[in-house]
Amino acid sequence: MKPRILLCALLLGAGAAAASASDRFDVAVTADDLPAHGTLPAGMTWAGIARSYVGTLHAHGVAEAWGLVNAKRIAEDPHSEAALDVWRQAGYPLGNHTYSHMGLSQAPSLEAWEADARAGEAVLEKHMAGKDWHVLRYPFLDAGGSGARHDGALDWLARRGYRIADVSLGFDDWAYTETYARCLAKGDDAAIEGMKASYYRRVDQQLVRTKAMSQRVYGRMIPQVLLTHMGAWSAATLPEVMKRMDAAGARYVTLDQAQSDAAYRTPSPRSGNGALMERRAQDAGVDLSGLPxxxxxxxLDALCR
Incomplete structure (x- = not known):
């Protein structure tokens, strides 16, 4: 290569590296609904889905990923508990997603919700073997809105030593779960490929929107907490999702590292309710119109019927 051409190539490379560095942002990875999210497709096991999941995360350098557990699924399918063993063997921690995936505002009472959350703790004590498992994510991101029930739950959780796993980024992977199982059962590969193409476009679009929203709400790119689910669709699409996250500049950190940012410590009368950045925008009166x-x-309900 001629010296002048080589210099141009080096300069272009340096510019690309600088642009890439400026796009970097921290992400903590979390997965809800362990050990089993949705319908288990024929020929699969929950342990196998978990192995695929953690294999992808390890391949992308994810040192920590919290798995949030609904212990009721183990009572419904005892074989599913093997997925928790896989998760722990991968070095990843487990936290509480309540026993039966009970939304706080939909619970018969605050006391009933507390009992449901408490019922999930025995499984965590078993699988975490002396490690701290006191992380909770509200099912449906339903922290009861604002008011007495919300505040009562937050006080109860604090007294039990819990911290809340907030959410700022997600791709609606849960929405595809049952359709994917139906399409696999029917052998409709064309429908599955169409779903994947649409989903990956939405992943890219959501990453662009998230960056723009963070700038609008905070004036900077804050660390993100990614919500995924422990299901067959999520495991099958996670390799491509992680590639797209990498390309967007994701750098993987622990949940505590992400939530040590001031954005996660800003008081809100609805803390834990819904997604973080949208909640902050509502609290602060920030207009989110015009974002990508x-x-x-x-x-999806119409597919593979």
Whole structure:
């Protein structure tokens, strides 16, 4: 290569590296609904899904990923508990997602919700073997809105030593779970490929929107907490999702590292309710109109019927 051409190539490379560095942002990875999210497709096991999941995370340098557990699924399918063993053997921690995935505002009472959360603790004590498992994510991101029930739950959790796993980033992977199982059962590969193409477009669009929203709400790119789910669709698509996260500049950190940022410590009367940045925008009166759009999930219920 001629010296002048070589110099141009080096300069272009340096510019690309600088642009990439400026796009970097921290992400803590979390997975809800362990050990089993949705319908288990024929020929699969929950342990196998978990092995695929953690294999992808390890391949992308994710040192910590909290798995949030609904222990009721073990009572419904005792074989599913093997997925928790896989998760722990991978070096990842487990936390509480309540026993039965009970939303706080939908619970018969605050006391009933507390009992449901408490019922999930025995499984965590067993699998965490003396490690701290006191992380909770509200099912449906339903922390009871604001008011007495919300505040009562937060006080109860604090007294039991819990910290809340907030959410700032997600791709609606849960919405595809049952359709994917139906399409696999029917052998409709074309429908599955169409779902994947739409989903990956939405991943890219959501990453662009998230960056723009963070700048709008905070004036900077804050660390993100990614919400995923322990299901067959999520495991099958996670390798491509992680590639796209990497390309967008994701750098993987622990949940505590992400939530040590001031954005996660800003008081809110609805703390834990809904997604962090949207909640902060509402609290602060920040207008989110005009941000980059994410295409709708679409009518997945109509597929593979």
């Amino acid at each position: 759009a994410v295409e709708p999930v679409g009518n």
